[in-house]
Amino acid sequence: MKEVETGVNHKTVCVVDYGMGNLNSVAKAAQTVAPSQTRIEITHDPARIDQADAVIFPGQGAARACMQALTEAGLHQAILKASNEKPFLGICMGLQVLMGHSEENAGVDCLNRLPGNTHRFDLTPYPGLKLPHMGWNRIHQTLEHPLWHGIEQDAWFYFVHSYYVRPEAADTIAGQTTHGQTFCSAIAQDNIFAIQAHPEKSADSGLHLLKNFMHWSGT
Amino acid sequence: MTLAKRIIPCLDVDNGRVVKGVQFVDIRDAGDPVEIAKKYDQQGADELTFLDITATAHDRDTIIHVVESVASQVFIPLTVGGGIRSVDNVRTLLNAGADKVAINSAAIFNPGFVQEASDKFGAQCIVVAIDAKKVSAPGDPDKWEIFTHGGRKPTGIDALEWARKMAELGAGELLVTSMDQDGTKSGFDLALTRAIADAVPIPVIASGGVGNLDHLCAGVTEGHAEAVLAASIFHFGEYTIEQAKNRMQKQGIEVRL
Numbered sequence: 177m178k179e180v181e182t183g184v185n186h187k188t189v190c191v192v193d194y195g196m197g198n199l200n201s202v203a204k205a206a207q208t209v210a211p212s213q214t215r216i217e218i219t220h221d222p223a224r225i226d227q228a229d230a231v232i233f234p235g236q237g238a239a240r241a242c243m244q245a246l247t248e249a250g251l252h253q254a255i256l257k258a259s260n261e262k263p264f265l266g267i268c269m270g271l272q273v274l275m276g277h278s279e280e281n282a283g284v285d286c287l288n289r290l291p292g293n294t295h296r297f298d299l300t301p302y303p304g305l306k307l308p309h310m311g312w313n314r315i316h317q318t319l320e321h322p323l324w325h326g327i328e329q330d331a332w333f334y335f336v337h338s339y340y341v342r343p344e345a346a347d348t349i350a351g352q353t354t355h356g357q358t359f360c361s362a363i364a365q366d367n368i369f370a371i372q373a374h375p376e377k378s379a380d381s382g383l384h385l386l387k388n389f390m391h392w393s394g395t
Numbered sequence: 396m397t398l399a400k401r402i403i404p405c406l407d408v409d410n411g412r413v414v415k416g417v418q419f420v421d422i423r424d425a426g427d428p429v430e431i432a433k434k435y436d437q438q439g440a441d442e443l444t445f446l447d448i449t450a451t452a453h454d455r456d457t458i459i460h461v462v463e464s465v466a467s468q469v470f471i472p473l474t475v476g477g478g479i480r481s482v483d484n485v486r487t488l489l490n491a492g493a494d495k496v497a498i499n500s501a502a503i504f505n506p507g508f509v510q511e512a513s514d515k516f517g518a519q520c521i522v523v524a525i526d527a528k529k530v531s532a533p534g535d536p537d538k539w540e541i542f543t544h545g546g547r548k549p550t551g552i553d554a555l556e557w558a559r560k561m562a563e564l565g566a567g568e569l570l571v572t573s574m575d576q577d578g579t580k581s582g583f584d585l586a587l588t589r590a591i592a593d594a595v596p597i598p599v600i601a602s603g604g605v606g607n608l609d610h611l612c613a614g615v616t617e618g619h620a621e622a623v624l625a626a627s628i629f630h631f632g633e634y635t636i637e638q639a640k641n642r643m644q645k646q647g648i649e650v651r652l
Binding site for chain 1: 396397398399400401436441466467468470471472489490491492493494516517518519520567568596597598619621622651
């Protein structure tokens with residue numbers, strides 16, 4: 177596996193735990209590809225997130241429950257702060273709640289860190305296609321980015337979701353995928369990279385992306 | 396570019412060990428779930444399903460350790476089924492590293508459990524397993540019924556109605572096994588698979604009866620399944636996952652290669 181040659185090795189990478197989804201899978205996959213001096217820490221402590229060199233923000237389940245869990249865990253501000261300051265990787269729901277608003281659960285206001293909203297797939301014109309969009313699909317890389325380094329164009333990633341993001345800034349779309357309609361499957365903006373697929377379940381391409389993140393300076 | 400159809404090898408686990416003879420020439424321990432999972436991952440399996448057939452409740456905790464060790468070394472989705480009866484069971488398995496759980500008889504005894512689990516953990520991780528047998532007389536319109544206890548006990552529930560109900564209650568996926576075809580190696584019950592796949596908005600996994608690669612292809616092209624599950628044709632080294640995918644691709648089916 178080739179990696180990004182930045183000389184960056186994060187000391188501590190936090191996986192944010194707010195009670196949604198299986199963080200162990202994310203942490204185990206990250207640990208597998210992390211340099212030996214890097215510590216992967218699952219935490220719900222805002223202070224630890226603040227001290228980390230890089231942050232992974234995973235998520236599963238429904239938008240309302242996710243936002244509620246974030247609020248209850250008192251992590252709202254810590255997430256926003258980290259997403260402004262250090263290499264930040266959002267995964268699945270961790271991408272969707274970065275947006276302004278989600279159509280899920282009759283409408284949920286989200287973190288509003290990235291301009292744009294989260295919408296439900298409309299598969300009416302595509303009979304035979306199913307929701308959730310569940311399984312392996314390709315990501316077409318639409319930007320050059322250190323996190324894509326060494327991952328082939330149109331590589332397969334594992335997805336499970338029924339909603340997708342539509343960022344306002346077209347130049348932040350880092351990847352696109354087609355399920356009936358073509359949708360944004362990755363966003364890159366400054367120190368944030370957020371992906372709809374699950375790299376921790378995407379075999380080699382996913383591990384490669386996580387490995388790249390371990391060495392990414394955030395620029 | 397489109398979603399790939401999935402191939403899912405299914406492994407029976409008894410007391411922490413894979414049983415029903417998995418035979419690969421190049422693995423040391425044919426009962427070790429981690430070794431077998433790695434092997435299938437290398438061959439390009441899209442997901443893995445572990446079916447816990449441990450008889451005693453006391454020993455059932457061993458599946459947790461199996462999931463933990465597989466999930467720490469194999470980075471593709473894992474589904475675990477067998478004996479899942481409570482929200483606590485679901486939570487424990489997901490925390491151990493399972494991505495989905497397959498609920499079978501507990502859904503029949505208490506359909507509300509499917510809704511409860513789906514509300515709590517999200518539809519994406521709730522698979523409902525449907526074991527069906529054809530009950531219509533030859534010449535009559537097709538009709539299938541849900542059976543429990545490995546196909547021995549009829550429930551009087553119509554399979555199609557049940558499938559629709561499970562989707563409405565929040566199942567994210569249906570694993571449809573034909574109890575008529577299971578173990579016969581003569582192919583899926585394609586009419587059953589297609590009837591259910593066309594009736595529900597969620598993905599259907601076809602299961603039961605695979606004996607060759609063309610059966611897998613038919614599950615997708617004629618059965619309208621999103622994924623195909625098989626055990627013995629892969630376990631005994633008759634075919635590799637890669638061969639299966641090559642055959643599917645030749646028939647115009649999108650696969651991850």
